[in-house]
Amino acid sequence: xxxxxxxxxxxxxxxxxxxxxxxxxxxxxxxxxxxxxxxxxxxxxxxxxxxxxxxxxxxxxxxxxxxxxxxxxxxxxxxxxxxxxxxxxxxxxxxxxxxxxxxxxxxxxxxxxxxxxxxxxxxxxxxxxxxxxxxxxxxxxxxxxxxxxxxxxxxxxxxxxxxxxxxxxxxxxxxxxxxxxxxxxxxxxxxxxxxxxxxxxxxxxxxxxxxxxxxxxxxxxxxxxxxxxxxxxxxxxxxxxxxxxxxxxxxxxxxxxxxxxxxxxxxxxxxxxxxxxxxxxxxxxxxxxxxxxxxxxxxxxxxxxxxxxxxxxxxxxxxxxxxxxxxxxxxxxxxxxxxxxxxxxxxxxxxxxxxxxxxxxxxxxxxxxxxxxxxxxxxxxxxxxxxxxxxxxxxxxxxxxxxxxxxxxxxxxxxxxxxxxxxxxxxxxxxxxxxxxxxxxxxxxxxxxxxxxxxxxxxxxxx
Amino acid sequence: xxxxxxxxxxxxxxxxxxxxxxxxxxxxxxxxxxxxxxxxxxxxxxxxx
Numbered sequence: 001x002x003x004x005x006x007x008x009x010x011x012x013x014x015x016x017x018x019x020x021x022x023x024x025x026x027x028x029x030x031x032x033x034x035x036x037x038x039x040x041x042x043x044x045x046x047x048x049x050x051x052x053x054x055x056x057x058x059x060x061x062x063x064x065x066x067x068x069x070x071x072x073x074x075x076x077x078x079x080x081x082x083x084x085x086x087x088x089x090x091x092x093x094x095x096x097x098x099x100x101x102x103x104x105x106x107x108x109x110x111x112x113x114x115x116x117x118x119x120x121x122x123x124x125x126x127x128x129x130x131x132x133x134x135x136x137x138x139x140x141x142x143x144x145x146x147x148x149x150x151x152x153x154x155x156x157x158x159x160x161x162x163x164x165x166x167x168x169x170x171x172x173x174x175x176x177x178x179x180x181x182x183x184x185x186x187x188x189x190x191x192x193x194x195x196x197x198x199x200x201x202x203x204x205x206x207x208x209x210x211x212x213x214x215x216x217x218x219x220x221x222x223x224x225x226x227x228x229x230x231x232x233x234x235x236x237x238x239x240x241x242x243x244x245x246x247x248x249x250x251x252x253x254x255x256x257x258x259x260x261x262x263x264x265x266x267x268x269x270x271x272x273x274x275x276x277x278x279x280x281x282x283x284x285x286x287x288x289x290x291x292x293x294x295x296x297x298x299x300x301x302x303x304x305x306x307x308x309x310x311x312x313x314x315x316x317x318x319x320x321x322x323x324x325x326x327x328x329x330x331x332x333x334x335x336x337x338x339x340x341x342x343x344x345x346x347x348x349x350x351x352x353x354x355x356x357x358x359x360x361x362x363x364x365x366x367x368x369x370x371x372x373x374x375x376x377x378x379x380x381x382x383x384x385x386x387x388x389x390x391x392x393x394x395x396x397x398x399x400x401x402x403x404x405x406x407x408x409x410x411x412x413x414x415x416x417x418x419x420x421x422x423x424x425x426x427x428x429x430x431x432x433x434x435x436x437x438x439x440x441x442x443x444x445x446x447x448x449x450x451x452x453x454x455x456x457x458x459x460x461x462x463x
Numbered sequence: 464x465x466x467x468x469x470x471x472x473x474x475x476x477x478x479x480x481x482x483x484x485x486x487x488x489x490x491x492x493x494x495x496x497x498x499x500x501x502x503x504x505x506x507x508x509x510x511x512x
Binding site for chain 1: 486495
């Protein structure tokens with residue numbers, strides 16, 4: 001113990017040996033504070049938290065620097081679910097003695113676990129909300145809220161007391177009693193709890209009345225429920241239970257069949273109808289689209305036909321012009337003379353045969369054949385020579401081209417025809433060779449060419 | 464018989480964590496020793512006068 005004036009340690013004397021202050025009364029105050037602290041310790045040990053709080057508050061009124069008393073007060077508050085009050089006491093205690101103070105541990109315990117502190121705060125907020133509901137006469141909501149509070153912090157004494165008060169108000173005496181008994185387990189000597197409990201016990205039936213009721217009914221607990229069974233009624237046997245279960249299942253199936261199933265079916269049908277109408281709408285849209293596209297195709301086809309016709313007409317005009325040009329060129333070359341027979345033949349070859357036979361004018365045809373006849377002998381000979389040379393040289397494409405021209409300008413030239421067949425045969429084009437050989441056999445019978453041609457035909461046909 | 468309304472008035476909103484600082488600041492920490500020192504001081508001043 002230190003002197004209140006100079007802070008030096010005091011002796012057993014009633015005055016300070018350092019500053020001379022009279023410390024008799026001061027010592028008595030400190031001793032009383034210590035006695036109150038000890039008393040609070042005893043009360044806290046038997047969970048008389050209210051008594052402990054009272055003693056500790058008095059102790060701190062006498063000596064505010066009593067760190068142990070302040071720490072204990074914090075602990076007691078914490079035990080009653082009053083977290084903020086507990087924290088306040090511990091913080092003040094830490095300010096009084098910053099080092100070697102157990103309050104440090106308590107504060108750290110809360111601060112190191114923010115989730116827990118937040119949970120406590122939520123509990124407090126819910127309690128305050130419940131209190132507000134009570135003041136607004138919304139007792140049902142308040143009960144729900146308080147149940148949540150208690151489930152989150154079962155030590156919250158005031159919440160239990162308020163809940164029991166609400167039960168008392170709604171005359172739910174058994175529930176109120178249960179809640180008050182739990183509150184008593186937290187703080188055994190709380191006057192509010194005791195007062196409420198007394199009230200509840202007065203309202204509950206006495207032992208005698210209870211005994212009478214017991215005769216009329218057997219009361220027992222099944223889990224959290226209290227079951228009241230009339231005395232005359234026997235407990236269900238195993239068979240009875242099975243029958244009850246079967247009846248229950250049958251009822252369930254019946255309900256499902258008559259109530260749930262039709263509703264489900266109706267719902268499913270409605271869904272299907274909705275989907276069907278959606279699909280129909282889409283189908284209609286697509287049909288309209290397809291019709292539009294068909295119309296477009298038809299129009300395009302008409303346009304194409306028209307363009308094809310125009311193109312054919314243009315081509316006809318173009319081929320006529322081209323044929324005229326080619327014939328004029330051939331005629332000019334013919335008029336110039338000087339051994340240009342092969343060039344003339346080339347110019348004539350450019351003229352379209354179909355045009356010549358079907359569309360060309362009579363004079364055009366006359367001129368064409370006149371020129372052709374004039375150069376026929378020379379062209380046939382030159383072509384045969386070139387074709388035969390190419391055949392010997394195994395250049396079959398050139399050979400065929402020249403020999404065909406030779407046959408064209410001189411159809412009676414059997415050699416040219418026979419060698420044309422050979423050119424086709426040796427180039428592997430046997431399908432064209434056969435008719436040529438047949439022509440040789442037919443046109444030049446009893447000749448060596450005919451005999452050879454017949455042999456080639458047999459050879460090709462594998463006879 | 465308990466009067467619900469009257470009893471309800473005895474319940475007060477619990478302090479929330481956010482209010483802890485304010486509660487600590489406003490707590491009256493005066494003890495009997497403080498009173499005693501003040502009385503002694505006042506008596507001494509009176510004697511001095």
